[in-house]
Amino acid sequence: MLLSKLVGRTVKETPRDAELVSHRFLLRGGFVRQYSAGVYGLLPLAQRSIAKIETICREEMNRIEGQEVKMPCLGTKELWDESGRYGAIGKDMFRLNDRNDKPMVLCMTHEEPVVFFARTELSSYRQLPAMMYQVQTKFRDEPRPRGGLVRLREFAMKDAYSFHTSEEDLQNYYWRAHEAYMRFFKRTGCKNFVSVMSDNGMFGGKFSHEFMMLVPSGEDTLITCTNCDYKANQEIATSPFDVKYSNAQPLQEIETPNIKTIADLSKFLKIEPSSTCKAVMFQTKEQELVIAFVRGDLDVVEQKLKGILQKELIPAKDAVIAAAGAVAGSTGPIGLNLSKCLVVFDKTIVTGSNFAIGANKDGYHLNNFNLERDFLSGLTDWQKQRVKTGDVAAARAGDPCPSCGHALQETRGIEIGNIFHLGTRYSQSMNSTYLDHAGIAQNHVMGCYGIGITRLLPSIIEESHDERGPILPITIAPFDVHICILNKKEGATEQKAMEAYNALRKAGIEVLLDDRDEKPGSQFADADLVGIPLRVIFSPRNLNENKVEFKFRDNRVPAQLLPAEEIVDFIKKTVAEEYLRYSVDE
RNA sequence: CGGGGCUUAGCGCAGUGGUAGCGCAUCUGUUUUGGGAGCAGAGGGUCGUGAGUUCGAAUCCCACAGCCCCGACCA
Numbered sequence: 001m002l003l004s005k006l007v008g009r010t011v012k013e014t015p016r017d018a019e020l021v022s023h024r025f026l027l028r029g030g031f032v033r034q035y036s037a038g039v040y041g042l043l044p045l046a047q048r049s050i051a052k053i054e055t056i057c058r059e060e061m062n063r064i065e066g067q068e069v070k071m072p073c074l075g076t077k078e079l080w081d082e083s084g085r086y087g088a089i090g091k092d093m094f095r096l097n098d099r100n101d102k103p104m105v106l107c108m109t110h111e112e113p114v115v116f117f118a119r120t121e122l123s124s125y126r127q128l129p130a131m132m133y134q135v136q137t138k139f140r141d142e143p144r145p146r147g148g149l150v151r152l153r154e155f156a157m158k159d160a161y162s163f164h165t166s167e168e169d170l171q172n173y174y175w176r177a178h179e180a181y182m183r184f185f186k187r188t189g190c191k192n193f194v195s196v197m198s199d200n201g202m203f204g205g206k207f208s209h210e211f212m213m214l215v216p217s218g219e220d221t222l223i224t225c226t227n228c229d230y231k232a233n234q235e236i237a238t239s240p241f242d243v244k245y246s247n248a249q250p251l252q253e254i255e256t257p258n259i260k261t262i263a264d265l266s267k268f269l270k271i272e273p274s275s276t277c278k279a280v281m282f283q284t285k286e287q288e289l290v291i292a293f294v295r296g297d298l299d300v301v302e303q304k305l306k307g308i309l310q311k312e313l314i315p316a317k318d319a320v321i322a323a324a325g326a327v328a329g330s331t332g333p334i335g336l337n338l339s340k341c342l343v344v345f346d347k348t349i350v351t352g353s354n355f356a357i358g359a360n361k362d363g364y365h366l367n368n369f370n371l372e373r374d375f376l377s378g379l380t381d382w383q384k385q386r387v388k389t390g391d392v393a394a395a396r397a398g399d400p401c402p403s404c405g406h407a408l409q410e411t412r413g414i415e416i417g418n419i420f421h422l423g424t425r426y427s428q429s430m431n432s433t434y435l436d437h438a439g440i441a442q443n444h445v446m447g448c449y450g451i452g453i454t455r456l457l458p459s460i461i462e463e464s465h466d467e468r469g470p471i472l473p474i475t476i477a478p479f480d481v482h483i484c485i486l487n488k489k490e491g492a493t494e495q496k497a498m499e500a501y502n503a504l505r506k507a508g509i510e511v512l513l514d515d516r517d518e519k520p521g522s523q524f525a526d527a528d529l530v531g532i533p534l535r536v537i538f539s540p541r542n543l544n545e546n547k548v549e550f551k552f553r554d555n556r557v558p559a560q561l562l563p564a565e566e567i568v569d570f571i572k573k574t575v576a577e578e579y580l581r582y583s584v585d586e
Numbered sequence: 587c588g589g590g591g592c593u594u595a596g597c598g599c600a601g602u603g604g605u606a607g608c609g610c611a612u613c614u615g616u617u618u619u620g621g622g623a624g625c626a627g628a629g630g631g632u633c634g635u636g637a638g639u640u641c642g643a644a645u646c647c648c649a650c651a652g653c654c655c656c657g658a659c660c661a
Contacts, residue, residue, distance in 0.1 A: 012610060012622065013598040017654050027597095037653065089661065109661070143587075143659045151660085200661090219660090302659095315658075420661095468621095487619050521621035528621090539620065549620090 001044075001479065003514040003526075006030075008043035010526045020217055022458035023148025025470050029529040031457075038145025038153035045530060046457060048478035050156065053188055053456050054135050056475060057158045060184040064176050066131045066160055071113040073137055077103040079112045082430045094139045106139035111426045111448065114161040118444055119432035125165050128434060128444075129173055133160035135453060147217070149458040150414060160449040165436065170421065170445045177419050177449045181211055183584045185416065188456060189473020192463055193416065196222050199235040199303045200420065208420040211451075212413030215462040222413045223395045227406035235303040238391050239399035239408060241295070241348055244274070249354050249368040256365045260329035262296040265365060269356055273297040277355040277369065279331035281321060282313040289316055289324040289341035291331065293357070295348040298393040308344055308390045325360065332358035332366060333375045338386040345371060345389045414459045415452065422446040461531075470531030471554045474578040479512040481571055482532040482553075484523045486539035488515065496564060497538040500548075503568045509575050528553070534574060536567060550574075 008030030018024040026032045031046035042050060058068060080086035086105070094106040107113065114132055122130055138157045145151050160177070164170040178195065185193050190213060198210040210233055212222055223237035224230065232238070259265050266273045276296030282305065283289050290313060292300045306313055321328060324341035333343060349355065349371055357369040366374075379387060395402075397410040426432065427443040436442050452459075461470040474480055483501055488494040494515075501513045512532060514523050520539075527535055537549040548567045551559035562570055 009596090009611080010622095011597055015597070016592080016599095019655075034653090085661075090659095092660070111661090140660080144655095144657090146655080484620095490619085517619090519619060519621085519623065521619095521623080523622090524620080525622045537620080541620070 001510075001512050003512055004516050006044060006512070008045055010529050018148060020147045020150065020458070020462065021465055022150070022461035022470075025461055025465060025529065025531075026148060026458060029469060029531065032149065038142055038151065040149060040152065045478045049457055049472070049476050050453060052476045052478075053453055054156075054158070056187050057135065057184055057451060057453065060180045060187070061131075061133045061158070061160060063183075064131065064173075064180045065129075066133045068134060069114075069117065069132045070134050071107075071110050071117070071136060073107055073139065075105045075107045075113065077105065079116060080105055083112050083115075083426055084429060085112070092141055092143075094141050107136075108138055108140045109450075110134070110136065110159055111161070111422070111446075112430065115426050115430045115432045115444075115446075118161075118163055118427070119430065122163050122432075122444065123434050125434055125436050125442075129162060129164045129169055131160055131162040131173070133158060133449075147219075147458070149454055150219070152454060155452065155454040158451040158453050162447045162449070163434075164445040164447070165434070165442065167423070167445055170423075170447050174419060174421065174447050177447070178209065181417050181419065181449070181451070184451065185211060186584050187582050188476050189460060189464070189582055190416070190456075194222070194224070194231050194413075196224070196231040196233050196413075197236060198233040198418065199307070206421045206423060208418060210415050211417035213416050213459045213463060214411050214413050215459070216412050217462055218412035218414040220413050220415055222411045223397075223408050224411055225401040225404060225406055226409055228401060228404040230401050230403040230408075232395075234394055234410070235301055237395040237408070238402050239393075239395035240402060240405075241298070241393070241395075241399055242274075243348065243351055246353055248370045248373060251369060251374050252367045253359055253361075254356075254365050254367055255363060256330070257363050259363075259365065265356055266296065269365075269367065271356060275354065275356060277332075277349055277357040279326070279358060281316040281326065281328075281331065283316040283320045284309075284311045284313065284342075287320055287323075289320050289326060290344070291324075291326060291333075291336070291341055292344045292346065292392050293333065293349050294346040294393045295352060295355075298346070298348060298396075300346075300392050301394045304390070304392045305344060308388055308392065309342060327358065327360050327362055330358035330360060330362055330364060332360045332369075333387075334366070335360040338379075338383045341386070343387045344392055345387070346392045347389065348393055350389050414455070414462065416456055416459050417449075417451040419449045420447060422448055465531075466528075466554075468525070468528035470529075472531040472533060473582055474533045474575070475582045477532050478530070479510040479532050480575050480578075481509060481511045481534045481536060482527045482530065483511060483513045484520070484527060484535065484537045485513070485515060486520045486523065486537065486541075488517055490540040491543065493538050493540050493543055496543060496548075500536065500538070500568055500571075504571055507568070507572050509572065533578060534571065536571065 010030050011028050014024050015027045032040045034040050077086050096104050135158045162173050192214040195209045195211050198208050200208050221234040223234050259268050262273050262276050262278050273296040277293050278296045280292045280300040294300050325337040353370050354368045356367045359366045399408050401408050424443040432444050433441040464471045485497045504511050533553045535551050546564050547561040548564050
């Protein structure tokens, strides 16, 4: 490809709206352009790069017996009603009506369409297990798109769905998919990534893993152990915490004027925040108050709370708080109207003792609160139905690891892939069955596996760049080699470069040739912005000595001067070696 | 959906009531050629939209929209 003809120009100035490094370089390098919030077009550089990502992805999916399919983006209300998600998913799903006013959706994921395939095509145990995958555009009306290509409303995802006759078979396949993902990310040049245990959401089945690129700009917080293999998204990460035990003291009511926060309360009572109990309030869509009690030094993880209650939560409104008899600033369990609220106690409150807690009376708190003695033991049977205990607190850096007890640490990550156990969540609701040995209809046991194709390019740039631009792995770079011609009009410079260009292309190497009559500085700056890993520079200065310059984009070794007649063979060899760096053993 | 900011040429910006500007980019010519050069010239605008105030509005008032950031949310 001749750079002079390439659609997509580089720009010197950093676009005002771009905050993330990857966003800045993708715009400045002429990879992408924005159409509207969360909607981008891919120019040739990005399109080529993403096509390579897709190819590697297909190879890895095929390797685990995946069969590529293509399901429609456009879906009907009827199909999404079968799983119940037409109603369960809120505004995140794009909805539209066809010409006859029939309600339609733009699919944000494809469990429903794939089950549509499975229930007619996978009707015998003889066909199982089976996996179908596609690379398809997804539409999600994100409340807030952000970070350039990191969070989009329209993006490409590789989504895969596997069908099994048993949980055991699914588990086996799940770990094969896990391995395929590790291979895929290594091959695409991801360096610092991990798989962590993650939240399944409301409909996701029993377990799941997220693949996370560890970069400071990541949106997710990960909790990892400094000693063992424990790794989890903070949404599900847990810790035994450091619990102090002491003998139960008598419950006392204390006057606490104008004390509304944990910080104020612990200061007033001269105790550690970990000796207090805080109330965090949400509500359900049915106007039911939800109060989570957690040790004062900890925070509540909303996803954990949702998991325990199996309900959607929104911030609590004053009227709902008042209706349940909760007093903001002094909220406590005693005196609540349990018919109007659900209460969840974190395990830190179950196992700890003598907490300072709200008295549900403005200006008062209780001290030496002990959950069983002071609250649970006095509940009637129906009240007990309204009170749950569980793990709702966020593990933090420094807390003990649940596996080995060593200190945990926090890391930021971008989610670049996930694998989910789905079980029979969709096959049951959508009546998707196969006949087993005995001729009895059984629901398919399912797993699903996603990779954020579009998101991978910015994620890799986030972890692989310098101040001048991206440093792309050869496996996903838009071209293998970038050739600059300095002072093309002088002598045979241009002719020599073109000869090398044609010879390399004949050898199947993808070359971007800067054939513009630009100053060296401009050419180098643009080459840095495009980020192709290998660079060759033809100049009269060096050709006078019969030499050509070669360098790596990442400057891993100093630039080398090579005899002109050797450059083609040298590049062929170097390109092959470069691909080898990202290969994964069979 | 809350809070904040922004919207003037392709990009980055200046312009507080009186003929719409600068830098970069683009095009022409010329000089120059190892880290974003110089000179000379040219093209490019419904100043986000609508409605007001005014003799006159990019500028003042009102409404709306779009975009970005923080938060909420993220199946």
